[in-house]
Amino acid sequence: MSGVRxxxxxxASRGIGRGIALALASQSWALxxxxxxPAEVAxxxxxxxxxxxxxxxxxxxxPGAAEELTLPSRLDALVLSAGVGSAAPIDGYPMARxxxxxxxxxxxxxxxxxxxxxxxxADGGGRVIALASIGGVYAxxxxxxxxxxxxxxxxxxxxxxxxxxxxxxxxxAIAPGYVDTDMSxxxxxxxxPDQMIPVADVVATVTMLLDLSPRTVINExxxxxxxxxxxxx
Numbered sequence: 001m002s003g004v005r006x007x008x009x010x011x012a013s014r015g016i017g018r019g020i021a022l023a024l025a026s027q028s029w030a031l032x033x034x035x036x037x038p039a040e041v042a043x044x045x046x047x048x049x050x051x052x053x054x055x056x057x058x059x060x061x062x063p064g065a066a067e068e069l070t071l072p073s074r075l076d077a078l079v080l081s082a083g084v085g086s087a088a089p090i091d092g093y094p095m096a097r098x099x100x101x102x103x104x105x106x107x108x109x110x111x112x113x114x115x116x117x118x119x120x121x122a123d124g125g126g127r128v129i130a131l132a133s134i135g136g137v138y139a140x141x142x143x144x145x146x147x148x149x150x151x152x153x154x155x156x157x158x159x160x161x162x163x164x165x166x167x168x169x170x171x172x173a174i175a176p177g178y179v180d181t182d183m184s185x186x187x188x189x190x191x192x193p194d195q196m197i198p199v200a201d202v203v204a205t206v207t208m209l210l211d212l213s214p215r216t217v218i219n220e221x222x223x224x225x226x227x228x229x230x231x232x233x
Contacts, residue, residue, distance in 0.1 A: 004051045006074045007210075008032040010060060010112070011082030013041045015181035016131055019203040020079055025050035027207070032072045034058055034082070061104040066111035075119035077210055080109045080153075081131040085146040085183060098145045105149035110156055117169065125168020125214040129206050130157050132173040137222055138231035150175070158219050168214040174205055176223035177233045197223055 007024055011017035013035035021033055021041055025048035033042055038055040045053050054072065058065050060082050084104050086097040109130055120126035135143045136150030157173040164170075178184045180196040205221060212218075224230045 004028065004030050005076040005210075006030040006032070006072055007077040007079055008034065008072060008075060008112075008116070009079040009081060010034045010108070011080075011131075013038050015081075015183060016179060016199055016202050017079070017081035019199045020081060020206050021045050022048050023203045023207050024077075024210075025053075029077075030072075030074075032056065034060065034069065060108045061100050063103075066108040067115075069112065069115075071116060071119060073119075074122070075116055076123070076126045077129065078112060078116050078120065078126070079129045079131075079206065080112065081129075082108065083131060083133075083150075083183075085133075085143070087142045087146070087186065089142055090144050093145055101145055101149045102152070105146075106152040106156070109153055113156070113160060113171075117164065120169045121164075121167050125170070127210055127212070127214070128157070128160060128169070128171035129209055130171065130173045131202075132157075132175040132220070134175050134177045134222055134224060134231070134233050137175050137220075138233075140233045143233065154220055161217050161219055165214075165217050170212075170214055170217050172209050172218045173220040174202060174209075174223065175220055176202055177225040177228065191225075195225060195227065197225055 009021050012021045012033035018041050025045035028051050030051040032054045034056045042053045042055045132153045133150040135147035136154050154173045157171045160171045176197050178196045180193045
Protein backbone atom coordinates (compact mmCIF):
# COMPACT_ATOMS: atom_id res chain seq x y z
CA MET A 1 0.00 0.00 0.00
CA SER A 2 3.05 2.26 -0.07
CA GLY A 3 2.30 5.44 -2.00
CA VAL A 4 -1.46 4.88 -1.89
CA ARG A 5 -3.32 7.77 -0.33
CA UNK A 6 -5.87 6.98 2.36
CA UNK A 7 -9.06 8.88 3.22
CA UNK A 8 -11.82 8.54 5.77
CA UNK A 9 -15.11 9.98 4.51
CA UNK A 10 -18.15 10.52 6.72
CA UNK A 11 -21.62 10.70 5.21
CA ALA A 12 -20.28 8.59 2.36
CA SER A 13 -23.45 6.88 1.19
CA ARG A 14 -25.44 9.81 -0.23
CA GLY A 15 -25.16 13.14 -1.99
CA ILE A 16 -21.85 14.97 -1.77
CA GLY A 17 -20.19 12.32 0.37
CA ARG A 18 -20.98 9.61 -2.15
CA GLY A 19 -19.67 11.77 -4.99
CA ILE A 20 -16.41 12.38 -3.13
CA ALA A 21 -16.01 8.68 -2.37
CA LEU A 22 -16.41 7.70 -6.02
CA ALA A 23 -14.10 10.48 -7.22
CA LEU A 24 -11.33 9.41 -4.86
CA ALA A 25 -11.94 5.77 -5.78
CA SER A 26 -11.31 6.65 -9.42
CA GLN A 27 -7.94 8.06 -8.30
CA SER A 28 -7.11 4.77 -6.54
CA TRP A 29 -7.33 6.03 -2.97
CA ALA A 30 -7.74 3.58 -0.09
CA LEU A 31 -11.08 4.48 1.48
CA UNK A 32 -12.75 4.13 4.85
CA UNK A 33 -16.43 4.94 4.29
CA UNK A 34 -18.60 5.88 7.25
CA UNK A 35 -22.38 6.04 6.89
CA UNK A 36 -25.49 4.47 8.28
CA UNK A 37 -25.64 2.18 5.22
CA PRO A 38 -22.23 2.20 3.49
CA ALA A 39 -22.40 -1.14 1.66
CA GLU A 40 -23.86 0.07 -1.64
CA VAL A 41 -21.35 2.87 -2.18
CA ALA A 42 -18.54 0.52 -1.13
CA UNK A 43 -19.21 -1.82 -4.04
CA UNK A 44 -19.40 1.16 -6.42
CA UNK A 45 -16.10 2.50 -5.07
CA UNK A 46 -14.36 -0.81 -5.68
CA UNK A 47 -15.70 -0.89 -9.23
CA UNK A 48 -14.47 2.68 -9.73
CA UNK A 49 -10.91 1.67 -8.86
CA UNK A 50 -10.39 2.20 -5.13
CA UNK A 51 -7.20 0.58 -3.83
CA UNK A 52 -9.22 -0.78 -0.92
CA UNK A 53 -12.52 -0.05 0.82
CA UNK A 54 -13.37 -0.44 4.48
CA UNK A 55 -16.90 0.33 5.68
CA UNK A 56 -18.19 1.44 9.05
CA UNK A 57 -21.93 1.51 9.64
CA UNK A 58 -22.57 4.24 12.19
CA UNK A 59 -24.97 7.02 13.11
CA UNK A 60 -22.52 9.77 13.98
CA UNK A 61 -25.25 11.85 15.62
CA UNK A 62 -25.58 9.19 18.32
CA PRO A 63 -23.85 9.82 21.67
CA GLY A 64 -20.35 8.38 21.74
CA ALA A 65 -20.35 7.31 18.08
CA ALA A 66 -17.47 9.57 17.04
CA GLU A 67 -15.39 8.53 20.03
CA GLU A 68 -15.89 4.82 19.26
CA LEU A 69 -15.22 5.03 15.52
CA THR A 70 -12.29 2.87 14.41
CA LEU A 71 -9.77 4.96 12.49
CA PRO A 72 -7.53 3.52 9.75
CA SER A 73 -3.85 2.97 10.49
CA ARG A 74 -2.90 5.63 7.94
CA LEU A 75 -4.75 8.80 7.04
CA ASP A 76 -3.92 11.39 4.38
CA ALA A 77 -7.35 13.02 4.28
CA LEU A 78 -10.30 13.32 6.63
CA VAL A 79 -13.43 14.35 4.71
CA LEU A 80 -16.28 15.46 6.96
CA SER A 81 -19.39 15.41 4.78
CA ALA A 82 -21.97 13.99 7.20
CA GLY A 83 -24.51 16.61 8.18
CA VAL A 84 -28.12 17.30 9.01
CA GLY A 85 -30.30 20.38 8.65
CA SER A 86 -33.67 21.57 9.83
CA ALA A 87 -35.52 24.73 8.81
CA ALA A 88 -37.71 26.62 11.28
CA PRO A 89 -37.79 30.07 12.88
CA ILE A 90 -35.97 30.68 16.17
CA ASP A 91 -39.28 31.33 17.94
CA GLY A 92 -40.37 27.90 19.16
CA TYR A 93 -37.50 26.02 17.53
CA PRO A 94 -37.47 22.39 18.78
CA MET A 95 -34.40 21.91 20.94
CA ALA A 96 -34.14 18.24 19.97
CA ARG A 97 -33.49 19.37 16.36
CA UNK A 98 -31.00 21.98 17.60
CA UNK A 99 -29.08 19.40 19.61
CA UNK A 100 -28.96 16.87 16.76
CA UNK A 101 -27.56 19.45 14.34
CA UNK A 102 -24.79 20.48 16.72
CA UNK A 103 -24.07 16.83 17.54
CA UNK A 104 -23.51 15.87 13.90
CA UNK A 105 -22.45 19.14 12.27
CA UNK A 106 -20.11 20.43 15.00
CA UNK A 107 -19.32 17.99 17.80
CA UNK A 108 -18.60 14.95 15.61
CA UNK A 109 -16.12 16.86 13.38
CA UNK A 110 -14.34 18.20 16.47
CA UNK A 111 -14.00 14.73 17.98
CA UNK A 112 -12.85 13.12 14.73
CA UNK A 113 -10.31 15.86 14.01
CA UNK A 114 -8.84 15.63 17.50
CA UNK A 115 -8.61 11.84 17.28
CA UNK A 116 -7.17 11.87 13.75
CA UNK A 117 -4.43 14.44 14.33
CA UNK A 118 -1.62 11.97 15.10
CA UNK A 119 -2.41 10.11 11.86
CA UNK A 120 -2.70 13.31 9.82
CA UNK A 121 0.65 14.61 11.12
CA ALA A 122 2.46 11.47 10.01
CA ASP A 123 4.23 11.17 6.64
CA GLY A 124 4.51 14.92 6.13
CA GLY A 125 0.97 15.94 6.93
CA GLY A 126 -2.60 15.51 5.78
CA ARG A 127 -5.67 17.54 4.94
CA VAL A 128 -9.11 17.96 6.48
CA ILE A 129 -12.06 18.88 4.26
CA ALA A 130 -15.25 19.92 6.06
CA LEU A 131 -18.57 20.40 4.28
CA ALA A 132 -20.06 23.51 5.83
CA SER A 133 -22.73 25.79 4.35
CA ILE A 134 -23.17 29.29 3.03
CA GLY A 135 -25.68 29.54 5.88
CA GLY A 136 -22.74 29.54 8.27
CA VAL A 137 -21.31 32.61 6.53
CA TYR A 138 -24.43 34.65 5.74
CA ALA A 139 -27.71 34.69 7.64
CA UNK A 140 -30.69 32.93 6.07
CA UNK A 141 -34.24 33.11 7.50
CA UNK A 142 -35.36 29.91 9.23
CA UNK A 143 -31.87 28.41 9.09
CA UNK A 144 -30.46 30.03 12.23
CA UNK A 145 -29.76 26.80 14.13
CA UNK A 146 -28.32 25.05 11.08
CA UNK A 147 -26.26 28.11 10.20
CA UNK A 148 -24.93 28.36 13.74
CA UNK A 149 -23.78 24.74 13.68
CA UNK A 150 -21.99 25.31 10.38
CA UNK A 151 -20.49 28.62 11.53
CA UNK A 152 -18.96 26.71 14.43
CA UNK A 153 -17.55 24.22 11.92
CA UNK A 154 -15.97 27.09 9.98
CA UNK A 155 -14.39 28.35 13.21
CA UNK A 156 -13.06 24.86 13.95
CA UNK A 157 -11.33 24.76 10.57
CA UNK A 158 -9.73 28.16 11.10
CA UNK A 159 -8.55 27.12 14.55
CA UNK A 160 -7.15 23.86 13.24
CA UNK A 161 -5.09 25.74 10.65
CA UNK A 162 -3.84 28.15 13.31
CA UNK A 163 -2.69 25.26 15.49
CA UNK A 164 -1.59 22.60 13.04
CA UNK A 165 -0.67 24.02 9.63
CA UNK A 166 2.93 24.43 10.82
CA UNK A 167 2.95 20.66 11.40
CA UNK A 168 1.70 19.90 7.88
CA UNK A 169 -1.98 19.45 8.73
CA UNK A 170 -4.20 21.87 6.81
CA UNK A 171 -7.97 22.19 6.59
CA UNK A 172 -10.58 23.81 4.38
CA ALA A 173 -14.29 24.30 4.92
CA ILE A 174 -16.43 24.35 1.77
CA ALA A 175 -19.52 26.50 2.26
CA PRO A 176 -21.95 26.08 -0.64
CA GLY A 177 -25.41 27.43 -1.26
CA TYR A 178 -28.14 24.93 -2.06
CA VAL A 179 -26.63 21.83 -3.66
CA ASP A 180 -28.75 19.50 -5.79
CA THR A 181 -29.09 16.64 -3.29
CA ASP A 182 -31.92 14.98 -1.39
CA MET A 183 -31.19 17.26 1.55
CA SER A 184 -32.30 20.26 -0.51
CA UNK A 185 -35.54 18.72 -1.80
CA UNK A 186 -37.62 20.64 0.75
CA UNK A 187 -36.88 23.94 -1.02
CA UNK A 188 -37.59 22.80 -4.62
CA UNK A 189 -40.76 24.89 -4.82
CA UNK A 190 -38.62 28.01 -4.36
CA UNK A 191 -35.26 26.91 -5.72
CA UNK A 192 -35.61 24.23 -8.43
CA PRO A 193 -32.81 21.67 -8.87
CA ASP A 194 -31.57 23.24 -12.11
CA GLN A 195 -30.78 26.42 -10.14
CA MET A 196 -28.78 24.59 -7.48
CA ILE A 197 -25.05 23.88 -7.37
CA PRO A 198 -24.28 20.50 -8.96
CA VAL A 199 -22.77 17.86 -6.69
CA ALA A 200 -19.99 17.44 -9.26
CA ASP A 201 -18.84 21.03 -8.70
CA VAL A 202 -18.45 20.47 -4.96
CA VAL A 203 -16.64 17.19 -5.61
CA ALA A 204 -14.26 18.92 -8.04
CA THR A 205 -13.49 21.50 -5.36
CA VAL A 206 -12.64 18.74 -2.89
CA THR A 207 -10.33 16.89 -5.26
CA MET A 208 -8.56 20.14 -6.13
CA LEU A 209 -7.93 20.85 -2.45
CA LEU A 210 -6.58 17.35 -1.84
CA ASP A 211 -3.98 17.90 -4.56
CA LEU A 212 -2.54 21.03 -2.93
CA SER A 213 0.72 20.90 -1.02
CA PRO A 214 0.66 21.35 2.78
CA ARG A 215 2.40 24.69 2.25
CA THR A 216 -0.89 26.25 1.12
CA VAL A 217 -3.73 27.02 3.52
CA ILE A 218 -7.27 27.85 2.38
CA ASN A 219 -9.51 28.32 5.40
CA GLU A 220 -12.78 28.33 3.49
CA UNK A 221 -14.31 28.43 0.04
CA UNK A 222 -17.81 29.85 -0.44
CA UNK A 223 -19.71 28.45 -3.43
CA UNK A 224 -22.68 30.61 -4.34
CA UNK A 225 -25.43 29.91 -6.85
CA UNK A 226 -25.46 31.74 -10.16
CA UNK A 227 -28.14 34.39 -10.34
CA UNK A 228 -28.03 35.26 -6.63
CA UNK A 229 -26.39 38.23 -4.98
CA UNK A 230 -23.73 35.90 -3.61
CA UNK A 231 -24.97 35.67 -0.02
CA UNK A 232 -28.21 33.77 -0.51
CA UNK A 233 -28.38 30.04 0.06
